[in-house]
Amino acid sequence: MKENQIEKYCQFIRVIMERINSHFDDQKEYIKCREGCSLCCQNGEYPCSELEFEFLKIGFMSLEHNIQKIIVEKVEKLKQQQVLCNNGEKFIYECPFLIDNKCSVYKFRMIICRTFGLSYFTLADKQKGSNIIKVPFCCMQNGLNYSEVYDVEKNTFSNEKFKKGNFKKEPMAYNLSNDFLMEKFGKEIMDIDFGEIKPLIDWL
Ligand code: SF4
Ligand code: SF4
Numbered sequence: 001m002k003e004n005q006i007e008k009y010c011q012f013i014r015v016i017m018e019r020i021n022s023h024f025d026d027q028k029e030y031i032k033c034r035e036g037c038s039l040c041c042q043n044g045e046y047p048c049s050e051l052e053f054e055f056l057k058i059g060f061m062s063l064e065h066n067i068q069k070i071i072v073e074k075v076e077k078l079k080q081q082q083v084l085c086n087n088g089e090k091f092i093y094e095c096p097f098l099i100d101n102k103c104s105v106y107k108f109r110m111i112i113c114r115t116f117g118l119s120y121f122t123l124a125d126k127q128k129g130s131n132i133i134k135v136p137f138c139c140m141q142n143g144l145n146y147s148e149v150y151d152v153e154k155n156t157f158s159n160e161k162f163k164k165g166n167f168k169k170e171p172m173a174y175n176l177s178n179d180f181l182m183e184k185f186g187k188e189i190m191d192i193d194f195g196e197i198k199p200l201i202d203w204l
Helices: 003-026 050-061 065-084 111-115 123-127 137-141 159-164 178-187
Strands: 047-049 197-199
Touching: 003 050, 003 111, 003 178, 047 050, 111 178
Parallel strands: none
Antiparallel strands: 047 197
């Protein structure tokens, strides 16, 4: 991976974070994210590109030796579990960078970790004219983000719940899929080569 790709990636992160932060701010009435809530880092696959992994490694190298050791031990355990669970299904696990309910590589975290928590739509659904909106599953299951305004059966926001809740701003879904951010914005506009994408555990 070329050095200038990391530089471009840092620039990319700055640009997308401005946008993501303003969406979180806009939707603050529905957002329950707070320090110590780490449900979203406890059960996932965490898709990660080669470039994102290179950046994560920089974060890992900046950690204290004892924290690095804890992470390495977690990874070793996960690798053993992955072998035992190799039944063709997705391997779902707690991210090894989660230490005491906090992300140990926060500034270096992946794109998916930055957008997670907001509602989003997929381009395929939008192109079909569908009003299906996706919300983070772990938040919904635990009465967190958007749970007061989401209709689980219809997979979209409920106008009735919105009115009943006396919210000021309408809930919104955003075009924040990894595909869009990497392919359309990162690759086509900023000329970034993200490389292969696979679950985080397969890079470790
Ligand atoms: S996205 Fe959901 S689970 Fe993750 S910190 Fe926010 S509220 Fe908690
Ligand atoms: S990198 Fe950090 S934010 Fe992302 S899943 Fe792991 S612990 Fe959570």
